[in-house]
Amino acid sequence: MTPAAFLIAAAFAALLRGGVFPQAAPEPLQAPAPAAEAAPDPEYGAWLAEACAACHGGATPGVPALEGRSFAELRAALEAYASGARTHDQMGVVARSLTPEERGHVAAWFAGRPAEP
Amino acid sequence: MSSPLRPASALTRRGFGKLTLGAAAFGLATPSLAQGAAPRLVVVGAGPGGATLARYAAQGGGLSVTLIDENPHHITCPFSNYYLGGLYPFEDLVQGFDKLKAAGIEIVQGRAADLDREGKAVILADGTRVPYDALALAPGIDFKWDAVEGYTPEIAETLIPHAYKAGPQTQLLRAQLDALEDGGTVVVAVPGNPYRCPPGPYERVSLIAHLLKSTGRTRAKILLLDAKSSFSKQALFEQGWTRHYPGMIEWVPAEFTGGGFASLDAGARTVTGLSGEVFHGDVINFIPPQKAGAAARLAGLAGEGDWAPVLPETLQSAHDPDILILGDAAAQGDMPKSAFSANSQAKSAAAALRARLLGARAFPARYLNTCWSLIEVGDAVKIGATYKAGAEKIETAEPFISETGESAETRKATEAEAYAWYESFVRDVWG
Numbered sequence: 001m002t003p004a005a006f007l008i009a010a011a012f013a014a015l016l017r018g019g020v021f022p023q024a025a026p027e028p029l030q031a032p033a034p035a036a037e038a039a040p041d042p043e044y045g046a047w048l049a050e051a052c053a054a055c056h057g058g059a060t061p062g063v064p065a066l067e068g069r070s071f072a073e074l075r076a077a078l079e080a081y082a083s084g085a086r087t088h089d090q091m092g093v094v095a096r097s098l099t100p101e102e103r104g105h106v107a108a109w110f111a112g113r114p115a116e117p
Numbered sequence: 118m119s120s121p122l123r124p125a126s127a128l129t130r131r132g133f134g135k136l137t138l139g140a141a142a143f144g145l146a147t148p149s150l151a152q153g154a155a156p157r158l159v160v161v162g163a164g165p166g167g168a169t170l171a172r173y174a175a176q177g178g179g180l181s182v183t184l185i186d187e188n189p190h191h192i193t194c195p196f197s198n199y200y201l202g203g204l205y206p207f208e209d210l211v212q213g214f215d216k217l218k219a220a221g222i223e224i225v226q227g228r229a230a231d232l233d234r235e236g237k238a239v240i241l242a243d244g245t246r247v248p249y250d251a252l253a254l255a256p257g258i259d260f261k262w263d264a265v266e267g268y269t270p271e272i273a274e275t276l277i278p279h280a281y282k283a284g285p286q287t288q289l290l291r292a293q294l295d296a297l298e299d300g301g302t303v304v305v306a307v308p309g310n311p312y313r314c315p316p317g318p319y320e321r322v323s324l325i326a327h328l329l330k331s332t333g334r335t336r337a338k339i340l341l342l343d344a345k346s347s348f349s350k351q352a353l354f355e356q357g358w359t360r361h362y363p364g365m366i367e368w369v370p371a372e373f374t375g376g377g378f379a380s381l382d383a384g385a386r387t388v389t390g391l392s393g394e395v396f397h398g399d400v401i402n403f404i405p406p407q408k409a410g411a412a413a414r415l416a417g418l419a420g421e422g423d424w425a426p427v428l429p430e431t432l433q434s435a436h437d438p439d440i441l442i443l444g445d446a447a448a449q450g451d452m453p454k455s456a457f458s459a460n461s462q463a464k465s466a467a468a469a470l471r472a473r474l475l476g477a478r479a480f481p482a483r484y485l486n487t488c489w490s491l492i493e494v495g496d497a498v499k500i501g502a503t504y505k506a507g508a509e510k511i512e513t514a515e516p517f518i519s520e521t522g523e524s525a526e527t528r529k530a531t532e533a534e535a536y537a538w539y540e541s542f543v544r545d546v547w548g
């Protein structure tokens with residue numbers, strides 16, 4: 001699968017699931033992961049998300065909140081930052097410091113959090 | 118948002134079965150563990166490093182966490198330059214400890230004066246012994262008061278503020294700036310590397326210029342005396358100064374100061390460079406050379422050096438595996454001494470500590486920093502990097518920096534990020 005096709009597939013699969021991971025008992029992600037990629041691990045994602053909290057915790061106009069966004073949106077954004085398709089200083093270096101699996105883990109964690117009111 | 122609490126199940130599922138192993142891996146007779154009580158983590162310093170560590174180590178339970186600070190609250194240096202520039206209220210820099218208490222952290226007000234590494238206890242200035250299984254030291258910086266003749270704590274408190282630990286010092290500098298007449302001279306003297314917040318003095322000069330300009334004092338001059346011959350984000354600052362404050366800021370590099378300062382005369386209001394050249398200021402902000410806060414230099418933790426060496430993966434002292442040292446006080450490698458760095462280090466240190474002490478799931482260390490600097494309202498720049506734990510030190514992985522050719526919209530977006538970071542960071546550290 002090309003990366004673009006993968007992202008579309010991931011987006012579609014997440015839409016079908018409602019885009020949200022159950023918080024207490026996270027299900028392993030099914031269809032979209034390429035054979036080599038492990039299923040998202042939200043517990044590992046929670047560790048990775050600790051770094052995000054430094055900037056993404058205020059829900060202010062300067063930096064958006066991430067909780068409760070769909071897995072597909074978050075994952076696609078991280079892939080785009082990593083490849084440079086979407087540019088932002090910090091998000092570029094942060095996304096590239098993660099492996100593709102780790103980008104999945106952290107997207108899964110935020111997708112499974114309730115959105116802030 | 119709520120902090121990204123790791124599921125408590127991480128501990129309950131895997132933790133308790135491994136408790137004995139965790140204690141063994143920690144490598145000591147842990148008194149609390151022997152008695153079956155929760156291991157006791159004692160943290161010295163409730164600044165960005167210590168408070169973050171206490172909060173994240175307490176998450177998920179299983180540890181008893183005590184946080185010691187000599188002050189009843191912490192006043193942040195981040196955004197203290199905004200206050201100097203008239204852009205941020207002083208009260209909003211003051212961070213209380215109530216939410217840390219509510220998170221189950223015991224708060225002790227007192228000064229850590231001594232350390233008994235054998236007996237595993239911190240000794241407070243009033244003689245109280247605080248026993249620990251694990252100790253974390255995040256005391257920030259001390260000034261080298263013997264480095265410059267004529268500059269003493271008393272002079273700093275009354276006449277020539279450093280304003281490099283936020284609080285009354287920052288207010289004193291602001292009051293002096295408010296009293297400066299149009300046409301007057303402000304001297305800001307900056308030490309050599311390493312020191313807290315590499316771009317801090319240059320942001321400060323920018324926002325002092327903003328204060329003067331916005332109060333109609335455009336004939337005032339700022340003399341930026343530097344021990345160095347280059348500085349962080351230099352091209353960006355110099356472009357900004359020409360753009361916003363033409364003729365107001367003059368940078369005097371090492372070539373003219375001699376690479377440092379020999380003496381200071383508070384009565385005559387002069388600073389003498391190692392070059393012998395004498396500089397006069399109606400207001401002088403003297404930022405002295407620095408070393409690790411005293412608590413991180415106790416009991417041989419800093420060896421012969423000014424800063425306390427640590428292991429890059431865990432922030433454990435290179436001299437004592439039961440002691441963590443983080444933030445400005447640590448000699449960790451490539452990360453700048455910033456609040457962002459201290460906050461980032463604390464998260465990796467807390468996770469590694471919980472893995473060692475409680476057998477919680479271990480994760481690889483991750484480090485990140487960004488320092489925003491406001492040059493003028495609507496015009497902010499940033500520098501940052503990701504870092505990784507190398508064999509010898511924390512190493513830069515991938516850096517970034519703002520560009521001189523950026524659009525006004527980009528600079529404005531960067532300013533919005535700076536405000537958003539501060540708000541988010543304060544919640545992440547103090548709750």
Ligand SMILES: Cc1cc2nc3c(=O)[nH]c(=O)nc-3n(C[C@H](O)[C@H](O)[C@H](O)COP(=O)(O)OP(=O)(O)OC[C@H]3O[C@@H](n4cnc5c(N)ncnc54)[C@H](O)[C@@H]3O)c2cc1C
Pocket residue numbers: 161162163164165166167185186187188190191193194195196197198227228229230255256257258280281282313314317318321410411412443444445446454455456457458459487488489
């Ligand atoms: C003007 C200025 C602007 C800055 N701006 C930024 C910025 O925008 N972004 C950024 O990331 N960084 C910034 N910094 C840097 C930042 O302030 C420091 O890097 C950061 O505060 C370091 O955190 P720390 O926890 O190591 O130490 P500190 O913040 O110094 O905290 C140490 C704490 O320990 C306590 N303490 C010390 N010794 C003892 C003892 N013996 N017993 C008990 N308590 C003790 C102190 O009371 C204090 O509360 C700035 C610094 C300055 C000076």
